């Protein structure tokens with residue numbers, strides 16, 4: 001032991017001699033680091049005592065020293081998966097300017113002494129497990145950035161913060177359990193530019209002293225329990241970004257937007273706001289993204305497009321707006337995304353929309369619009385229209401067959417749940433860019449046209465719950481995007497900032513699940529029609545397909561063993577058809593299969609076991625008198641013997657993946673399809 005120590009000291013000495021230019025660690029700082037490390041459950045790679053360079057702690061990963069004083073000024077260890085707690089001895093690091101320990105697993109209370117490191121300028125401890133309350137006194141006079149978001153902190157927001165730390169620019173308390181109100185001393189934060197308390201339990205009024213802070217540009221108050229928003233008199237605000245969504249705000253939106261000449265983003269979605277949109281908002285020259293979705297707003301909305309020169313994204317979905325769409329809405333020069341879904345709007349889309357040069361995403365679903373022919377005629381002239389969602393309108397009208405219709409840029413077309421009659425029109429042939437087509441839940445008849453198979457980008461095709469007849473055209477199995485290509489929409493939508501979608505888990509609309517969906521799955525849904533003929537072996541080529549639903553048709557023949565080629569399939573539903581033969585053993589190779597049914601056919605023989613197939617219950621196979629195996633009678637030479645299925649609750653949820661149908665049925669979020677689709681793109685652009 002002693003020998004080792006001697007050798008160690010010798011090495012240290014030797015190093016000192018060899019590289020005398022290296023900064024040596026201040027002994028006071030070393031004590032602080034030692035204390036810091038003591039709080040951790042496992043050491044940090046490259047830190048003492050793992051090697052002998054303790055005297056050179058300035059070279060350790062995550063540490064920055066001041067080159068003249070040699071004191072530690074920054075401690076930055078984000079995302080190192082540190083576990084433990086911060087010990088009080090960090091206070092020895094009293095020259096710290098930056099402390100960044102974000103995204104580790106540090107837990108426990110924040111050490112009191114941390115708040116006495118008088119030189120700290122930036123603290124980032126976000127994404128850890130710190131709990132309990134913040135100290136009442138925070139004495140960090142040099143502090144400019146404090147990010148303690150995404151921890152388990154509770155109690156009140158620190159009252160004295162800006163009193164002692166007058167230079168704070170950035171404050172984030174987001175995603176914790178803070179309660180109480182915004183403390184009035186926050187009104188002293190005169191250098192504050194960015195404040196987030198999002199996703200806490202802060203209540204009371206959104207105070208005027210906050211809205212009036214002279215330097216504040218970004219204020220994120222979403223997902224709290226605020227009940228009202230104060231006016232700000234004649235003062236002027238520099239706010240650029242104001243998010244008060246997902247609170248409990250009620251009554252009218254204050255008519256104060258003339259005091260916010262720079263406000264470009266305003267979201268108040270999902271509150272209980274009522275009344276009309278205030279005049280100052282209807283004519284805001286700065287606003288670019290406005291989201292008032294999911295409130296109880298009424299009246300018409302007469303946007304002054306001559307003034308709204310920056311408006312690009314407008315989400316008014318799920319309110320009680322009534323009347324017709326004002327004709328001049330189309331003249332907002334930059335309007336790209338418009339969601340009016342789920343309101344009490346009636347009439348037709350104004351012809352003025354013909355001239356809308358920028359309109360790219362439009363949802364009008366779940367209103368009471370009529371005249372699908374005139375709607376399509378008008379909108380076909382929007383040169384940039386990419387996503388069009390018209391679900392739940394035009395009830396019992398006929399899908400127009402007008403050959404002159406053309407939508408050159410259209411990538412997503414959704415006209416579902418309208419009880420439309422007619423057949424798939426030939427003008428659809430011109431929509432060669434189409435990536436997503438949903439005509440589900442209508443009364444369409446005729447055959448499924450073979451030309452759909454040549455849409456190279458189509459990855460989501462839902463024609464379910466109609467009365468299509470004839471065979472499934474074999475060309476459908478040649479859809480390129482379901483075979484090989486990963487499709488993306490190149491165009492990003494402007495931000496409808498929340499992209500939450502309800503998914504119907506039971507298939508019956510009884511339970512709804514809240515979901516954030518980054519991508520729609522490649523899907524082919526032809527269920528609940530009158531289709532006959534075989535399941536083509538070529539379906540096995542559709543390697544990219546995630547959902548194949550052919551249930552409730554009159555398909556016959558055998559299940560091709562080539563279906564095992566659908567390597568990414570998650571849902572395969574062939575139930576309620578007239579299929580014969582056996583279940584091909586090759587299906588055990590479908591590794592991602594999580595929903596599977598061949599129930600109610602005329603299949604016989606042994607249920608193959610292994611792989612995912614062994615995970616399904618009897619309901620996936622029932623209604624096939626000739627099947628034998630686990631759930632049924634033991635397999636014998638003669639497999640015709642009668643069988644008594646175990647009584648088990650029938651599983652439902654065939655509809656789990658029918659996201660679009662949900663958009664349709666629930667009428668929410670059709671606008672969010674827009675965002676969903678944009679999300680397919682956005683991460684790839686970055």
Ligand SMILES: *[C@@H]1O[C@H](CO)[C@@H](O)[C@H](O)[C@H]1NC(C)=O
Pocket residue numbers: 015019022053056059
């Ligand atoms: C001293 O600095 C040199 C570079 O200047 C570096 O290669 C060496 O590893 C440092 N020594 C110690 C003990 O950290």
Ligand SMILES: *[C@@H]1O[C@H](CO)[C@@H](O)[C@H](O)[C@H]1NC(C)=O
Pocket residue numbers: 269270271272294500668
């Ligand atoms: C709509 O707003 C209410 C609160 O008013 C909220 O509870 C609900 O989750 C919101 N719905 C959606 C789809 O955002």
Ligand SMILES: *[C@@H]1O[C@H](CO)[C@@H](O)[C@H](O)[C@H]1NC(C)=O
Pocket residue numbers: 441465528529552
């Ligand atoms: C869809 O089709 C299925 C099967 O034919 C039927 O049970 C269901 O009621 C249909 N749904 C609607 C909304 O028409």
